[in-house]
Amino acid sequence: MNTVQGARRIVVVGNGMVGARFAEEVARLDPAGERVHVTVVGAEHHPAYNRVLLSGLVAGDYTAEQIRLPVPDTPGVTVRTGLSAVSLDTAARTVALDDGTRLDYDELVLATGARAAFPPVTGVSAADGAPGEGVCALRDLDDCRRLLALVRPGAPVVVLGGGVLGLEAARGLQSRGARVSVVESSPWIMRRQIDRAAADILRRRYDALGVKVHSWRVASRWIPGTGLELDDGRVLPGDALVVTAGVRGNIELAKDAGIEVEHGVLVDDALATSDARVHAIGDCAQHPGGGAGLVQPGWEQAAVLARRLTGTEPQARYTGSRPVTRLKAEGIELTAFGEVHTDEEDGGDLEMLTVSDPHGGRYAKLVVRADRLVGSVLLGFPEAAAVLSQLHDSGAPVPADRLALLQGTVPAAPAGDAGERPAPVVCRCNAVTRDDLEQAWLDGARTRESIAAATRATTGCGGCVRDVNALLSGWDTKAPVS
Numbered sequence: 001m002n003t004v005q006g007a008r009r010i011v012v013v014g015n016g017m018v019g020a021r022f023a024e025e026v027a028r029l030d031p032a033g034e035r036v037h038v039t040v041v042g043a044e045h046h047p048a049y050n051r052v053l054l055s056g057l058v059a060g061d062y063t064a065e066q067i068r069l070p071v072p073d074t075p076g077v078t079v080r081t082g083l084s085a086v087s088l089d090t091a092a093r094t095v096a097l098d099d100g101t102r103l104d105y106d107e108l109v110l111a112t113g114a115r116a117a118f119p120p121v122t123g124v125s126a127a128d129g130a131p132g133e134g135v136c137a138l139r140d141l142d143d144c145r146r147l148l149a150l151v152r153p154g155a156p157v158v159v160l161g162g163g164v165l166g167l168e169a170a171r172g173l174q175s176r177g178a179r180v181s182v183v184e185s186s187p188w189i190m191r192r193q194i195d196r197a198a199a200d201i202l203r204r205r206y207d208a209l210g211v212k213v214h215s216w217r218v219a220s221r222w223i224p225g226t227g228l229e230l231d232d233g234r235v236l237p238g239d240a241l242v243v244t245a246g247v248r249g250n251i252e253l254a255k256d257a258g259i260e261v262e263h264g265v266l267v268d269d270a271l272a273t274s275d276a277r278v279h280a281i282g283d284c285a286q287h288p289g290g291g292a293g294l295v296q297p298g299w300e301q302a303a304v305l306a307r308r309l310t311g312t313e314p315q316a317r318y319t320g321s322r323p324v325t326r327l328k329a330e331g332i333e334l335t336a337f338g339e340v341h342t343d344e345e346d347g348g349d350l351e352m353l354t355v356s357d358p359h360g361g362r363y364a365k366l367v368v369r370a371d372r373l374v375g376s377v378l379l380g381f382p383e384a385a386a387v388l389s390q391l392h393d394s395g396a397p398v399p400a401d402r403l404a405l406l407q408g409t410v411p412a413a414p415a416g417d418a419g420e421r422p423a424p425v426v427c428r429c430n431a432v433t434r435d436d437l438e439q440a441w442l443d444g445a446r447t448r449e450s451i452a453a454a455t456r457a458t459t460g461c462g463g464c465v466r467d468v469n470a471l472l473s474g475w476d477t478k479a480p481v482s
Helices: 017-029 051-059 141-150 164-175 196-209 252-256 295-309 382-394 402-407 434-442 448-455 465-475
Strands: 008-013 036-042 077-081 085-089 094-097 102-104 107-110 114-116 156-160 179-184 212-215 219-223 227-230 235-237 240-243 247-249 278-280 324-329 332-338 350-357 362-369 372-379 425-427
Touching: 008 017, 017 036, 017 077, 017 295, 051 141, 051 164, 051 324, 085 252, 107 295, 141 240, 156 164, 156 227, 156 235, 164 179, 164 196, 164 240, 164 324, 179 227, 179 235, 196 212, 196 332, 196 350, 196 362, 196 372, 332 382, 350 402, 362 402, 372 382, 382 402, 382 425, 382 465, 425 434, 425 465, 434 448, 434 465, 448 465
Parallel strands: 008 036, 008 107, 036 077, 107 278, 156 179, 156 240, 179 212
Antiparallel strands: 085 094, 094 102, 114 247, 219 227, 227 235, 324 332, 332 372, 350 362, 362 372
């Protein structure tokens, strides 16, 4: 490897979405590799890819090639795949790899992510922790290939876990022609992100697709070749069982090295662990402001840490994020964020607006406190999602006409406010505004792929693909720009 003399050595363990983004950010800030040299080590043999879109790969919406992430083509970044870190010596500042070699570092970044948690249910996992017969998770490309090999059109499949990933997997499998059942142990699906009223309508939407949702039910036994037995004695037929019942952070490397951990590797606002030369970002990190489980906070952490370690902004801090949950299921538009498990009985200056349309499969809930939007659930209101999430992020006052917000109208600036409202954010994962997209279009980007290359839009959760395509379609009807 050609390392610029004097460049500080950064080793990144983990070539997932967050580790790859860190390397990309460093390459952008230090393109010649004069300040730092980054070596990324990934256990998978594949290049980095967008794990958030795996359910779309199951559905057939994407190919493995289409969800790959860019690899920095700069002298300051080296990516090594197919290698695992097996131990860490913080005194010597070395990382031992499973091929017998060691990497020296000045700074170490743990981006080891998380793995599927298999519940203690008979038949779900083997004695060594591996998935049981006919059982698979949905965390990586190998899981996708295993699942698609198990599923045939018309065959029954059971998804264990009614969170975002489980529902996305269920929709993807249904679009492949499978007969799908979803089992959720909580009282309703997406229990953490949406309220019960929204979940009831969402369940009806899935039922109309032929996906049967069984909430408030616990799995008691997986019977290979037969199906999943529930706690009430029923057996749901299934040739395959997809487990999406939570994850566990990959913290063993840090724990074995004596670094402080709980359910994740403990980090502060500088994203440093109990060893100041070791940092953690993404799903393996545990920050007081949260952020694990969603890509946007991980990318924000990667950007902050890149600025710190390249010295371009050594005072940069990560103080938490305001995550937005988007359900990526074909034909279903669901966005949720902030405080949604609350009601007017909580008192104070809290107010709520709810719109429930079970027949139309739509539901909206706005939670306002002191004239600020503090939470929302939007099922079937795609135009309003971008406006409301931006209003939540900015902390700007909501307009007097709360209902108008559901039409996706950007609120007018208050009287006497001479400043301009910021451009609407289209791709929240990458903070790409409508103005950014239009500028890329004016610069010659005419396809979604070229827009993604220019702005990163659509490369995150995929929730903005619809909006980007609509904008491109509208702009393409304009006269050519001279």
